[in-house]
Amino acid sequence: MSVLAGTREHVALSRFTTIGTGGPARFLAEPASLEELVELLGWAREAGHAVETVGLGSNLLVHDDGVGALVLRLGGSLAAVRVEGETLVAGGGARNAVCLHRARDAGLGGFEFASAIPGTVGGAVRMNAGAYGRDFAAVLVQATVVSADGFRTAGPEALGLSYRHSSLRPGDVVAEVRLALERRDPAEISTQVTALLGQRKATQPTNRRTFGSVFKNPPGENGAGRLIEQCGLKGYQIGGALISPRHANFIENAGGASSADALALMAEARRRVYAQHGVELEHEVRFLGPLELPPL
Ligand SMILES: Cc1cc2nc3c(=O)[nH]c(=O)nc-3n(C[C@H](O)[C@H](O)[C@H](O)COP(=O)(O)OP(=O)(O)OC[C@H]3O[C@@H](n4cnc5c(N)ncnc54)[C@H](O)[C@@H]3O)c2cc1C
Numbered sequence: 001m002s003v004l005a006g007t008r009e010h011v012a013l014s015r016f017t018t019i020g021t022g023g024p025a026r027f028l029a030e031p032a033s034l035e036e037l038v039e040l041l042g043w044a045r046e047a048g049h050a051v052e053t054v055g056l057g058s059n060l061l062v063h064d065d066g067v068g069a070l071v072l073r074l075g076g077s078l079a080a081v082r083v084e085g086e087t088l089v090a091g092g093g094a095r096n097a098v099c100l101h102r103a104r105d106a107g108l109g110g111f112e113f114a115s116a117i118p119g120t121v122g123g124a125v126r127m128n129a130g131a132y133g134r135d136f137a138a139v140l141v142q143a144t145v146v147s148a149d150g151f152r153t154a155g156p157e158a159l160g161l162s163y164r165h166s167s168l169r170p171g172d173v174v175a176e177v178r179l180a181l182e183r184r185d186p187a188e189i190s191t192q193v194t195a196l197l198g199q200r201k202a203t204q205p206t207n208r209r210t211f212g213s214v215f216k217n218p219p220g221e222n223g224a225g226r227l228i229e230q231c232g233l234k235g236y237q238i239g240g241a242l243i244s245p246r247h248a249n250f251i252e253n254a255g256g257a258s259s260a261d262a263l264a265l266m267a268e269a270r271r272r273v274y275a276q277h278g279v280e281l282e283h284e285v286r287f288l289g290p291l292e293l294p295p296l
Contacts, residue, residue, distance in 0.1 A: 032076025
């Protein structure tokens with residue numbers, strides 16, 4: 001384990017976000033075990049540093065000037081995956097894709113919905129990530145959450161999981177999750193995953209750098225993408241950030257985008273949707289660093 005004091009050169013978080021923007025972490029560490037994680041959290045508390053955790057950065061917008069915190073990326077045993085009967089046990093840093101493969105190889109289904117969600121299970125619990133009518137709350141038995149205050153295990157209810165929401169706070173690190181799956185033929189799992197990924201490719205900019213859904217879908221018939229599209233914003237660009245011509249609830253890095261470009265585009269989309277539809281969009285993407293949308 002090493003703690004790197006931040007400089008833009010060696011720890012720019014743009015390397016760890018799927019949109020490819022973001023400045024440096026003040027400190028960056030990659031704990032490889034529970035012991036290292038606990039040691040780091042203790043160190044940060046002693047030194048008075050805030051703690052943030054980054055998974056695959058697939059729902060993250062990081063300030064261009066960086067983050068004044070200790071940023072953690074979980075590795076080693078904190079990203080390992082094993083199967084115990086019909087339970088999948090994964091470190092918070094394990095990727096959904098790895099979990100899916102391990103589950104399929106063990107003949108366990110119920111996790112296919114996560115095939116197109118390109119994150120870690122820790123990030124997915126934090127976001128209660130979901131797709132195709134299923135989310136992590138449906139499969140999570142319990143998560144082990146570590147913070148400077150110690151350990152706790154909690155199920156979906158205690159974690160407050162609801163639509164793209166949890167009650168986890170910065171400094172709460174999802175170190176391990178236990179997911180309840182069910183016996184299923186691996187060939188059937190593969191067929192379903194192929195179909196789901198095909199659907200994705202047809203409707204979303206899967207071959208572009210994005211951070212997934214920009215805004216949560218508001219209540220009502222029209223999703224955020226449809227509302228933004230109805231404002232004529234598909235293909236609208238600020239700097240290097242572009243509202244996806246394929247799906248308006250995605251922002252693409254069209255080349256050289258900054259987080260400020262993406263934020264300005266979000267503000268404009270939100271302003272136009274409010275003016276035209278009277279709907280206040282709430283951002284789904286998580287902000288790291290002092291980023292804020294202007295009031296409507
Ligand atoms: C192409 C594309 C498609 C997507 N499709 C979907 C979809 O269908 N459904 C969906 O729900 N999302 C989707 N997303 C968004 C994203 O993949 C999910 O929100 C995912 O769960 C984020 O996981 P992550 O590991 O990348 O977390 P990050 O983006 O790194 O972080 C997200 C939040 O989780 C916190 N976090 C990360 N790891 C931990 C941890 N171990 N402990 C505590 N907190 C942590 C971070 O601090 C941050 O607040 C998509 C994204 C992309 C790029």
